Amino acid sequence: MGEEAGLPPGPTGKVRADGAREKFLRGGTAIQELIEPMITGKPYPIKGLVSYGVSLFHTLPNVPRTKDALKNLDLHLAIDVLPQDHIAWADVVLPEATYLERYDELWTCSHKTPYIALREPAIEPMYDTKPGWWIARELGLRVGLEDFFKWKTAEEYLILRLSSIGMNLDKLREQQGIVIQKGKPYLADFEKENSSPFTTTSGKVELYSEALEKAKMKPMPEYEATPEPPAGFFRLLYGRSPVHTFARTQNTPLLNELMPENEVWLNDEAATKLGLKHGDRVMLENQDGIKSGPIRVKATPRIRQDCVFLVHGFGHDAPRMTRAHKRGASDAMLQTKYKLDPISGGAGLRVNFVKVVREG
Amino acid sequence: MASESIRLVRRYLPTQRLVHWIGVPAFLTLLISGIVLIVPPLALVAAGGTTQLIHRIAVVPFMLLPMLYFVLNRKQAVELLKESFTYTRDDIEWFKRMPAYFLGRTKGLPPQGRINAGQKLHHASTFLMFNTIGASGFVLWFGKGNLGYDGLALAAMIHDLSMLGLTVLMIGHLYFTLVYDALSGMLRGYVTEEYAKMEHPKWLEELPENEIIVKSKT
Amino acid sequence: MATRYAYSIDLDRCIGCQACTVACKTGNEVSLTDAYISITDIVRGQAPNFWGSFAHHRCFHCNDAPCVTVCPTGTLSKWNGLTIVTPEKCSACGYCTDACPFKVPHIYENHVSKCIACLELVKDGGTPWCATTCPSQAIKFGEREQVLADAHARIAQLKPRYPNVQVYGETQLGGLGLLTILLDKPSAYGLPEDPQMPLTIDVWQRVVQPASIGLTVTAIAVTGLSYIIARRQHVREKMQAHAAPSAEESKDVQSKEKQDNG
Numbered sequence: 001m002g003e004e005a006g007l008p009p010g011p012t013g014k015v016r017a018d019g020a021r022e023k024f025l026r027g028g029t030a031i032q033e034l035i036e037p038m039i040t041g042k043p044y045p046i047k048g049l050v051s052y053g054v055s056l057f058h059t060l061p062n063v064p065r066t067k068d069a070l071k072n073l074d075l076h077l078a079i080d081v082l083p084q085d086h087i088a089w090a091d092v093v094l095p096e097a098t099y100l101e102r103y104d105e106l107w108t109c110s111h112k113t114p115y116i117a118l119r120e121p122a123i124e125p126m127y128d129t130k131p132g133w134w135i136a137r138e139l140g141l142r143v144g145l146e147d148f149f150k151w152k153t154a155e156e157y158l159i160l161r162l163s164s165i166g167m168n169l170d171k172l173r174e175q176q177g178i179v180i181q182k183g184k185p186y187l188a189d190f191e192k193e194n195s196s197p198f199t200t201t202s203g204k205v206e207l208y209s210e211a212l213e214k215a216k217m218k219p220m221p222e223y224e225a226t227p228e229p230p231a232g233f234f235r236l237l238y239g240r241s242p243v244h245t246f247a248r249t250q251n252t253p254l255l256n257e258l259m260p261e262n263e264v265w266l267n268d269e270a271a272t273k274l275g276l277k278h279g280d281r282v283m284l285e286n287q288d289g290i291k292s293g294p295i296r297v298k299a300t301p302r303i304r305q306d307c308v309f310l311v312h313g314f315g316h317d318a319p320r321m322t323r324a325h326k327r328g329a330s331d332a333m334l335q336t337k338y339k340l341d342p343i344s345g346g347a348g349l350r351v352n353f354v355k356v357v358r359e360g
Numbered sequence: 361m362a363s364e365s366i367r368l369v370r371r372y373l374p375t376q377r378l379v380h381w382i383g384v385p386a387f388l389t390l391l392i393s394g395i396v397l398i399v400p401p402l403a404l405v406a407a408g409g410t411t412q413l414i415h416r417i418a419v420v421p422f423m424l425l426p427m428l429y430f431v432l433n434r435k436q437a438v439e440l441l442k443e444s445f446t447y448t449r450d451d452i453e454w455f456k457r458m459p460a461y462f463l464g465r466t467k468g469l470p471p472q473g474r475i476n477a478g479q480k481l482h483h484a485s486t487f488l489m490f491n492t493i494g495a496s497g498f499v500l501w502f503g504k505g506n507l508g509y510d511g512l513a514l515a516a517m518i519h520d521l522s523m524l525g526l527t528v529l530m531i532g533h534l535y536f537t538l539v540y541d542a543l544s545g546m547l548r549g550y551v552t553e554e555y556a557k558m559e560h561p562k563w564l565e566e567l568p569e570n571e572i573i574v575k576s577k578t
Numbered sequence: 579m580a581t582r583y584a585y586s587i588d589l590d591r592c593i594g595c596q597a598c599t600v601a602c603k604t605g606n607e608v609s610l611t612d613a614y615i616s617i618t619d620i621v622r623g624q625a626p627n628f629w630g631s632f633a634h635h636r637c638f639h640c641n642d643a644p645c646v647t648v649c650p651t652g653t654l655s656k657w658n659g660l661t662i663v664t665p666e667k668c669s670a671c672g673y674c675t676d677a678c679p680f681k682v683p684h685i686y687e688n689h690v691s692k693c694i695a696c697l698e699l700v701k702d703g704g705t706p707w708c709a710t711t712c713p714s715q716a717i718k719f720g721e722r723e724q725v726l727a728d729a730h731a732r733i734a735q736l737k738p739r740y741p742n743v744q745v746y747g748e749t750q751l752g753g754l755g756l757l758t759i760l761l762d763k764p765s766a767y768g769l770p771e772d773p774q775m776p777l778t779i780d781v782w783q784r785v786v787q788p789a790s791i792g793l794t795v796t797a798i799a800v801t802g803l804s805y806i807i808a809r810r811q812h813v814r815e816k817m818q819a820h821a822a823p824s825a826e827e828s829k830d831v832q833s834k835e836k837q838d839n840g
Contacts, residue, residue, distance in 0.1 A: 242595030253610055254600050301625040397669060398787065403651030406669035409688050463804065464811025504672040505684075509644060512676035513778030517786045524790040528797045535801045539808045558819060 015043045019345060025215055030345035032060045032338070038069035048075040052132075053096075056086035058247035058313060061335040061349055064290070079135055082248060083320035095129045097121075102131030103154035106161060111186055118158075118169075118177035133157070217343065226339075226351060233287065233353035234270075234308040238331035247313035247332075250324035261328035263298035265309035266356060271299040274356060281359040284308075286334045286352050294359040295329035308354060367553035369564065370571045371545035375433040380546055383425050389418040391527060416501065423494050426487075443475060444483035451477035464539055466558050474563040478536070482529055489529075493522035582659035583700065584722035585709065586729045586757040587634055590736055590743075591716035594619055594632040598708035598717060605707035606694060612686045614693045615708065622762055633767045637661060637682050637693035638747065639755025642775045645674040645683055647783050653690060654683075659722055659755045660695040679751075679773040695755075722755075729757050736761070751775065 017037040018029045038046045049070070056070075057063050070076055070089045078090035081098045096102075104119035125131075130138075137149045151157040159168050165179075172179065187197060196203035201210060213219040229235050243259040244250060264284060271277065276297050283293040292315050303309055315330025339348040372380075393415040396402045405411060429437040450470040454461075454477035457469050461478065475483070496518040499507070507515065537543055540559060545551040553572060556564040599615040608614060616635040621628055639661045646654045646661060653668040654661060668690050674683040675690075683692040696706035700719075709719040718725055729745045736743045740761045747754030750773055764771050 242593060242597075254603060257610055257613075258596050258599065300621065301628055302621060302630065395791070397671060398650040399791070400650065400652045403653070403667045403669070406651055406671075407667050409670045412669055412671065462808065464808035465815065466812070467815055505675045507676045509677050509679065509776040510778045512648070512673060513776065513782040516673075517778075517782045520782070520786050520790040524793055527794050531794075531797050531801050535805060535808075539805065539812050541812075554816070554819070558816070 017043060017046055024341075024345035025212070025217065025343045030340070030347070032062070032347055033340075033345065035060065035062070035066055035069045038072055039065070047073055048077075049073055050077045050079065051086060051090070052079045053081070055084045055247040056089075057317075058085065058330065058332045061332065061338045061347060063330075063333050064336065079132070081129075082251065083318055084247070085316055085318045088318075094135050095127070096135065097125040097129040097131050101125040101129070103133060103158065104131075106158065112183045113180060114183050115178055115180045116165075116172075117179075118172050120177070212343070229306055229353040230287070233355055234266075235306060235350065236284075236286070236331065236334055236352045236354045237303075237307050237309040237350055238312045238335075239309060241311040244311065244313055247316070250313055250316060250327070251321040253323065256323045259311075260323070261296065262311040262314040263296045264329065264356065265298045265300055265303045267303050267305040267307075268299040268301050270305045271297060276356070276358065283357045283359055284329050284334055284354045285357060286336060286354045288336045290334060290336055292329040292331075292333045297356075308356065365574050368550040368573050368575055369553050369556045369567065370549060370573070371551045371556075372549050373433070373436070374549070375429070375436060377546055377549060378432070379425060379429045382421055382428070386418050386422040386425070387526070387530065390415060390422055391523070393418065394523060419497065419501075426490070440483065441487070444480045444487065447477065447480065451480065454478070455481075466540075471561040472559065472563070474560060476559065482533060486526060486529055489522045489525045492518055493526065496522065580658050582722040583695075583719065584659055584725045584755050584757055585639070585706070586718045586725045586759065588716045588718075588729075588732055588759045589631050589633075589761050590732075590740075590759065591714045592617075592632045592634070592712075593714050593716075595713060597711050597713060601707040601711035602693075605696065605699075608691075609686065612691055614691065620767065622766055629761075631761050631767075634758065635680070635682070637695075637756065638680055638751075639693075639695065640750075641752030641755070643751070644677040644679065644775055644779050647775070647779055648673040648677040657695075657697070660697075660700075661692075661755065662697050663690060663692065663694045665689050677776075677779055679770055679776075722753075726757060729759055732759055742766075 018031065018033040020029055023033065024030065034046065037043065038049070056066055060066055067089065070086075073091075075092070076090045077092045077094065078084075078087045079094045079096055080087060081096045087093050099119065100122045101124065102121050107117040107119055109115050109117075121131075131154065133154045140146070140149045151160065155169060162168050162172060167179065190197050198205060200206045207220065209219050241259060241262075243255055249255045264282065266274075266276065268278075276282065276299065278297060278299040280297045281294040282297055283291050284295065285291045295310075295315075310329060310331045312331050314324070314328030315326075315333060316324045317326065317330075319325050334354055335349045335352050337351050339351050340346070341348065393411050396405050396411050397415065426437070429440075450472070453470045454472065457465075458478065461469060496515045499511070499515040500519060503511065503515070537546075541555060542551065542559075550573075553564070594617055596615075596617055599613060599617060602608065602614050603610075603612075606614070614636060618633050618635070619630055620633050621630050623629060639659065641656075641659070643654070643656065643661050646656055649655075650671060650673065651667045651669050653664050654674060655664065656662070668688070670685050670688045670690070672685050675681070675685060683690050685691065696704070699706060705719050709717040718728065726745070726748065733743055733745060736759070742760075742762045744760055744763075745757055746760045746764055746769060747757040760767060760769075
């Protein structure tokens with residue numbers, strides 16, 4: 001079933017713990033599916049985890065379950081540039097240098113305007129931190145992966161890689177670190193070869209999928225009603241603000257200055273009915289009794305009466321992120337339920353409901 | 361008639377002189393720092409805010425002057441105010457001949473009391489403009505940012521015009537003091553009997569004897 | 579001939595990302611807790627027929643700038659259509675904070691703080707940070723005529739969607755150096771419809787203040803001159819008063835004698 005995904009099998013030779021070859025028809029990894037095996041040990045035990053630049057408690061739903069899983073691990077290694085919420089739950093923390101202090105892999109971009117860009121350090125690391133490539137190499141050498149780390153420095157690696165297109169680091173630097181190539185329309189190569197970019201049996205975009213039908217799934221999507229919020233609850237919606245990126249910029253001084261916390265968007269009429277007004281501080285409590293907050297109310301006509309909205313990435317519980325610690329509410333914390341798509345394994349998170357309770 | 365001694369009359373008491381000589385440096389500091397604050401060619405002096413700080417510090421002794429006088433000698437302070445706002449027929453006559461007085465002529469003017477009509481007017485005007493400059497200054501200092509453009513302009517204009525008035529009065533004050541040799545009155549407290557006879561005969565007549573002392577010239 | 583520069587901000591294109599605010603702060607090394615640009619979101623209308631817009635609060639670079647008129651030290655001045663700042667001259671008097679009809683300049687750490695039009699960049703032929711950075715190309719900068727023409731072209735495009743769409747700043751205060759494509763009337767954005775140079779500011783700066791200084795100087799000059807005359811007159815009178823008592827006495831004696839001899 002999952003052979004088309006092209007992923008290597010797990011240690012049993014057949015099944016992967018994240019369900020990529022079993023649970024879902026297509027698609028790559030479904031990260032949240034790794035958490036359950038850490039607790040149950042099925043289909044096989046997972047006893048070690050490396051969290052590399054992922055804010056575990058903001059990116060995965062059902063945070064209480066994640067915390068239970070971490071307790072079961074023999075080793076949790078956290079590698080990060082920021083002292084995020086989850087590093088307090090790590091056995092070993094390896095602080096990484098920021099992008100301004102390290103080399104990274106070449107940045108390559110294809111399609112309309114293909115380019116290769118150099119990413120190099122502007123200064124030496126200011127504190128006792130190391131670049132990711134160094135951490136990976138040092139760990140690799142110690143676990144028998146010497147064959148994959150034949151280069152000693154990032155520069156050696158980059159020079160080798162660039163040589164494949166007749167370039168080297170100095171030449172690249174002379175061109176301000178970027179090589180732009182002439183682009184072509186996305187499908188030009190396919191037109192030339194008279195082939196199709198689509199891996200359907202017909203070679204065309206299919207609205208009615210025979211492959212899905214064969215796999216005994218619905219060949220065309222059909223609407224399935226989802227549960228409505230119970231009385232007194234609102235559907236929890238989340239999204240983005242252009243000021244912040246994921247859960248990783250809330251502590252950045254300039255951005256924190258512009259937006260130090262998120263607000264819960266509440267329809268202004270619904271707010272009045274609850275005796276709340278714009279700026280009041282409230283706690284959010286979900287259907288499983290999980291709370292987050294306090295958070296300020298943004299009473300606005302710009303949202304339906306049965307929903308509330310939060311900008312993602314706030315409500316940090318990370319004392320070392322001094323500007324962001326305990327500011328606002330965490331949408332991830334309130335997302336203890338999720339629905340999995342059987343085809344891709346993607347998680348639908350907007351199935352949680354919250355109460356809005358005045359603080360204090 | 362030539363004598364080896366000179367007859368002096370006590371003119372201003374220590375209280376009065378103290379108040380005057382605190383007022384002088386306070387006013388001059390305010391005037392000079394104020395000019396520096398608003399004249400563009402002096403901008404570099406005003407930059408950084410020190411001049412404004414000096415201006416505000418000098419405000420304190422300046423605005424406390426009437427209170428100081430009141431505390432030191434209530435009777436005198438109140439009398440001064442009363443006198444300065446009370447004008448008699450003689451005073452009106454004096455004003456009619458003001459241009460002559462301005463050009464050094466005392467003869468022919470109606471005899472004056474302790475302070476002449478011009479001095480009364482000077483005191484009264486100074487007192488009034490002291491209040492307008494103080495109030496407008498207070499508004500400019502503590503209202504900054506909350507005045508709006510009309511409020512700012514009105515407060516500043518009242519401040520400007522009060523400065524003009526007080527400065528012109530001060531120039532006049534200096535002028536008359538120097539023309540009529542009155543400086544010793546405020547400097548040492550005494551004026552010559554000759555001065556008193558010429559400028560303030562009515563006052564001299566009513567003075568008790570012990571206010572006139574005889575001092576040897578040597 | 580000097581160029582007359584102008585900015586334009588297209589509020590239909592603005593996505594409220596505040597990249598302009600951040601670029602301005604980093605490019606001009608503005609203190610962390612200070613800012614030259616402030617952006618708020620506003621909601622117009624009633625549900626279900628409402629729409630949103632972002633409002634930019636920043637220096638409008640007025641042609642007839644009240645802040646320039648009142649600045650006593652010449653810190654604020656006009657250059658090629660832009661209101662620029664020479665910070666070394668600032669005495670933090672705060673007049674500008676009251677004079678501005680849009681309440682833009684503020685005092686931060688003893689200096690006036692407001693958009694400086696990225697002067698060094700512009701003088702070098704460059705573009706201000708906000709305009710370079712805006713990801714939706716809502717901010718433009720260039721020669722005023724061109725910027726204004728482009729803005730009007732945009733108005734024509736936007737008219738079907740926003741009946742009240744207009745260019746704010748074409749004529750206000752002699753023409754603002756920052757033109758905004760408003761999606762609704764100025765009052766919706768808390769902006770005055772047709773701000774004028776306040777009469778009180780004009781009278782104060784152009785009449786009362788110069789007159790106060792001028793008349794003070796005149797008073798000094800006049801008294802300086804007349805001192806010579808007055809002093810001479812008074813000394814003469816004093817000397818006459820010295821001689822007079824004998825003359826007076828002899829006069830009395832003479833009349834007494836007359837009487838006696840009568």
